[in-house]
Amino acid sequence: MIASPVYEKEIVAIILYTSCFFMIVAVFLVVFFYFSRKKIIQKEVEKRDLEIHLQKEQLHAVIVTQEEERKRIAQDLHDDISSKLNIVSLNAHLLSSPNLTEDEIKEITDNIINLTAKALENSRKIAHNLLPPVFEKFGLNAGVEELSQEFESSKSVKVNYKNQIDFDDNDIDRHLHVFRILQELMNNSLRHGKATEIWVDFKSINELNTCKYKDNGTGFDSKNTENQKGLGMRNIDSRISFLDGTITLDSQIGSGIVVIFTF
Known part of the structure; x- marks a missing residue:
């Protein structure tokens, strides 16, 4: 049985419409997945940028904290240890002075011992804080x-x-x-x-x-x-x-x- 020309045209039209429909759907899916993927990548980039920014802030905070700690330690060393050792040094030089009495030598020696003990105690406190x-x-x-x-x-x-x-x-x-x-x-x-x-x-x-x-x-x-x-x-x-x-x-x-x- 031979199909009529009208019937053949209807089949061809159905095939063409169906093909066009699937092509449109395919294009839509491609575009949809493209923009979805692009959006996902953009969010990943933003998340990574945010993580990098937070890491930089944290690193900056650590550096600032370390610098503040160094300044505090330096100040403690200068105010407590260095000042006491300077006085110890001056007292030690006094011991070489001529014509010192026994009482003067004892007083200077006691000062050196006391100041040295205080300097040691303060250095232990600084180390304890660390x-x-x-x-x-x-x-x-x-x-x-x-x-x-x-x-x-x-x-x-x-x-x-x-x-x-x-x-x-x-x-x-x-x-x-x-x-x-x-x-x-x-x-x-x-x-x-x-x-x-x-x-x-x-x-x-x-x-x-x-x-x-x-x-x-x-x-x-x-x-x-x-x-x-x-x-x-x-x-x-x-x-x-x-x-x-x-x-x-x-x-x-x-x-x-x-x-x-x-x-």
Whole structure:
């Protein structure tokens, strides 16, 4: 049976329309996937740029913190150690003076001994601030216990410290960042917050080491980002980044501060 010319034209038309439809769909899909892929790449680039920007900010914060620490150490060395050693040197030269009485020699010698002892004590304090011996020998738990006792010795603040984590001594380099974070928070609570009580609690939550820090100080408006741009907070953020941790901060004026960070 031979198809009529009209029927053949209808088949050809259907094939042409179907082909055109699939071509349009194909073009649409190509364009859609092209722009989708372009958008994904753009977001990845923006995310990478943001990460680079954050890394630069963190690096800058670390450098500034290191420079501030160097200045403080240099100032301590100049004010405490150098000045005392200069006086020791002057007293030592006095011993070579002629016609000194026994009492004068004894007085000069006593001055040299006393000044040398004070210089040694101050140098130990400077070294202690760089890396507390207790922390180095016995780890984070002992270091935080000693830090708490030091703050309590001021008689102006009570520190409630609890620990439910068995810290790995091999992680001392990472734990030093945790120690410095707490040191910074305590200093802020005492100096700026005028706190009279501090709580520090280490515990493992969902197999993640977590520290909850709280004080009863004056507090501040934590929703105001300007309040979190100080050198201390940038230093804390950079240390949290090194620890691959997270941090949340909540504070209101008159209600103290609550900080929770993981590491």
